[in-house]
Amino acid sequence: MDIAQLQKAGLGTYFRPRDLAQLGISHRKLTGLVAEGLVDNLGSGLYRLTQVESTESETIAMVATAIPNAIMCLLTALRFHEIGTQSPHEIWIALDRKARKPTRAPARVRVVRFSGAMLSYGVTRQSVLGVPFRITSPARTVVDCFRYRNKNGLDIALEALEDALRSRAVTVDEIVRAAEVCRAQTVVRSYLEALQV
Numbered sequence: 001m002d003i004a005q006l007q008k009a010g011l012g013t014y015f016r017p018r019d020l021a022q023l024g025i026s027h028r029k030l031t032g033l034v035a036e037g038l039v040d041n042l043g044s045g046l047y048r049l050t051q052v053e054s055t056e057s058e059t060i061a062m063v064a065t066a067i068p069n070a071i072m073c074l075l076t077a078l079r080f081h082e083i084g085t086q087s088p089h090e091i092w093i094a095l096d097r098k099a100r101k102p103t104r105a106p107a108r109v110r111v112v113r114f115s116g117a118m119l120s121y122g123v124t125r126q127s128v129l130g131v132p133f134r135i136t137s138p139a140r141t142v143v144d145c146f147r148y149r150n151k152n153g154l155d156i157a158l159e160a161l162e163d164a165l166r167s168r169a170v171t172v173d174e175i176v177r178a179a180e181v182c183r184a185q186t187v188v189r190s191y192l193e194a195l196q197v
Contacts, residue, residue: 003038003051012130013052014065016045044104057128062106063091064133070095070102071123072135073112074144074152080126081138083169084159094118094136112148121181138164139174140182146191147184161191 009023020030030047033039040048046066057080060072070093075086090108095101097113122140126133136144142164145157164170172192179188 003049006038006049007052007130010130011049012061012065012127012132013049013058014042014061014129014131015047015049016065017047042106044106046106052129059091059107060133061129061131063093063109064128064131066104066106067093067095067102067109068133069099070109070134071114071119072133073114073141074110074136074148075156077136077138077141078145078156078160080135081141081169083138083141083167084156084163086156086159112151117181122178137174137178139170139178142170142175143178143182143184143188146179146188147182149187158191161188162195165195 011019011023017027017030020027030039034041034047038050040050042048042062044066046062048062060076060080063070064072072080072091073094074092075088076092078084078086079088090110092110092112094112094114096119097115101111102109122137122143123134124137126135142157142160145152145160149157161175164175165172175188175192176185179185
């Protein structure tokens with residue numbers, strides 16, 4: 001079995017042994033793939049196909065594989081949606097407020113907590129390197145930057161708002177609706193008015 005066959009079977013660049021079990025591939029075969037150099041063992045039960053070209057989003061794929069219930073958000077979502085100029089050194093994820101904080105993440109992560117409607121509103125499904133993950137939409141990401149302005153800074157929220165509107169990644173109506181659902185309409189509306197949009 002080679003990498004093309006593994007990918008055709010539905011395996012992403014990063015995977016766990018249970019993903020192989022779903023494809024009918026045994027742990028013994030996984031050990032053989034590692035010995036052949038087709039798969040790298042990254043530790044903590046995380047594996048990577050070796051011959052897949054690296055991309056900028058590789059860390060997102062790695063974290064999404066290790067923490068499948070995470071929602072990529074804030075600075076990570078800004079970067080993914082190409083809004084603003086932020087280039088975070090860690091992956092920002094949101095978890096349900098009742099979920100345990102991951103103890104063995106494969107990269108540096110910053111965790112924020114979402115609950116209620118915030119766990120689903122403006123959360124989309126994407127895929128990178130064959131690994132599915134959830135991420136906040138552009139409008140939701142901009143609103144979250146205002147909600148978490150004490151962690152990230154107001155300058156990042158303002159830059160995100162201006163760039164998202166300028167590039168037409170979002171509309172004013174989408175931002176207003178996201179702000180209403182996320183209970184941030186007062187602060188967001190004041191900055192929209194300041195921008196005279």
